[in-house]
Amino acid sequence: MKRTLIITAFSLAISTSSVFGQTIQSQDHHAGHNHATTGTTKAREINQAGPHGGSLKQTDNLQIETIVSQGGLRMFVYDRTGHPVSVDKGRGAASVRVEGHAKRYRYDLLPDGKGALTAPVNLSQLAGRQIDVAIQLVGMKAAGRSVVSFNEVATVPASEQQLAAAAIARQKICPVSGKPLGSMGDPVTVDINGQKLYVCCAGCVGAVKSNPAKYATGRPQITVTTATQADAAAIAAQKVCPVMDEPLGGMGTPIKVMVGDKPTYLCCKGCIKKVQAEPAKYLAMVHGKQMGSGGTEESGNVVAAGTEQVREGIFKVVAADAPFIAAQKKCPVMDEPLDAMGGPYKVNAAGKAIYICCPGCAKKIAAEPNKWLAVLKSQGVEAPLIK
Template sequence: MRKSMTFVIVSTLMLSASSANAQSEQEPRIQGDGVQHAHDYTVRQQDETPKTLLVEKAQAGHTGLHGGEVQQVGDFMVETLIEPGGLHLFITDRSGKTLDLSGARGLATLQFEGKTKRYRYDLFPDVQENKRTGSMAVTVDLSHMAGRNVKVSCQLVGIQASQRRPLQFSAAALVPMTEAQKVAAAIEVQRVCPVSGLTLGSMGSPIPITVGNQTVYVCCKGCINAVKSKPEKYLVRAATLSFSPATEADTDAIKRQKVCPVTGESLGSMGMPIKVTGLTRDVYLCCEGCVKPLKKDPQKYLVQLTGYKKKPDLRIAPQRTLSDLERKLAVSILIEGMHCGHCAKHVTDTLRAVQGVGEVRVDLESKQATVLPKDSKSPPSVSALWDGVLESGYTPVQATAQGKVFDRRP
């Protein structure tokens, strides 16, 4: 009797201390009131899973019915499930029968890859709508740890009345992404609209279009019909093209190609070339600024490689000094994404087409375009120039006009 009382007191103190520790941690963050209830896990109520199948899964580290790792711990089968919203433990006996965990309590310790700090949380029965408690859980925001490996160490008491010692075990998992994070990652990988060539996000929130089992993102509503009418053109292009820095293994191929098909610059003159795969042959570009034009019309630049013409002269002629009045009327735009003379020429040509523009100067070193009006009485609007930069396929970061600074389109 004295030993039993000692165990109960130690367990209670251990769980109380962990509660204080969990409240003091700021990451990951606990959500709600600490009571676990009303989770919809209908598939989780499986009482008739054969014993042999459960043992095989535990021994091989297979995925369980709910997507977590299954392992055998003593006389129990435990499935550990890590989700963006927290941790769940599903516990059955070795025959696969779900246990009543209404009297169980536990402590979970989480240690994330790259962090020495450990986070401790109390585990409580997860009460379902049908009042069943076949699992234990803690609700905690793990979304900001998405993509990291986490080690989970658990101690459980009260699983069965005959249990004398805490049930202890560890499991490892990868914290999954939320649906929103998956979308953001897909947009980051795709980067540009396959129809317009504009950076995704430059025209507002990218729009997903799904054809069959493949989803592609476009920059605006105007590009939707193009993808729907010719899905084979845009879906295949977005899915198969791959861009990566060239390596030493590409040296001979770079020497054979010699020049970038977009700008005509010598490969290597702008740093390590960019390798493009997924076309009928591997293609090398001089810089990241050439990725967008090639994505927009890859066939055009493949043809150019078979008989490349002499590159145009993109050198900027010496520029005169601006007068005080011109400096006062000038609009300066900080631009993200320009890498070479071709980028500068493309921005220059696009801004020159804006109504009211008289002269455009682009400085690659400072990543800045300076626009002078054709007539001081009717200068171009900042919003029109901002749109012009977006139209050229680059990202305006900041504009300055007559002493005012704009961090977004006015």
């Protein structure tokens, strides 16, 4: 008797956790006969949202609502009139492919006890990206013995925090001070007629509110003039042009570019367009180090180590990382955009932060940190210090 119970439990575990193939079969055994599922029913799209806000598909007898969230996939089933249909005896499989990738990942869809078939899987790293999901369901009473089959194309929704981080990365710099967002701590949000704008610190909020039209674009004013004798001390402190890495004054009187309230000196007029195109990058290069009140050198090009690890030594990024991510742009190992493979992530390379596209790149940086720091430097990127 004990042996029989063990075998039965083992068989049940297999039936509820198996990875499904191209079709799913449900079998009823009685009176010595084997009745397998017969045929496949294709579901077609309905141009309206379901009761839970998901997309709807229609078969002859059923309506199926699919909800994609960062927590996974959920399927609700209704009859033709929109009344819920029990899925307690149903099951299914979802085959997921991420845009830009050929590989598919299969997940079981099982009853969650709350009226849905659910595949709980963490999709948070795919926020904002499109996925293609091939779905097969069985055990739906109204569908008889048919396999219900359909495809769903959806975008994994982003959280409020992720949307804010993306907006900060796009804006890059404070429109008031010209400083990189994140260089003064977490950026501060200012609402301008329903539009969110980010500034580097609370001290800049008043300027935006007093003249919202001036700062509504989210970019600081950039003015270009020729340096004068009054700029001599600042030119001597900066020493070289951040664009050409040439001594200031070597090609005539330096050009003074004001980004917000921050001056940057250039060797010639030919460098102006580059600063206008990427002000955050060149501001970080010039103003990464500033003198503190005690006469000691303080680094403005500093970022926190991070607290939440995805693996040992590999950290999730936060809002304060946004300006450095924007400046680095690509993973030095793969030469791919930092968000191409679920990233960016942050690693410590000899006391400096390097951003990578995926956890797999961390080992190479850990083995040769100075090599990859040099790669970034050759691209004009100065990795921030980790505090």
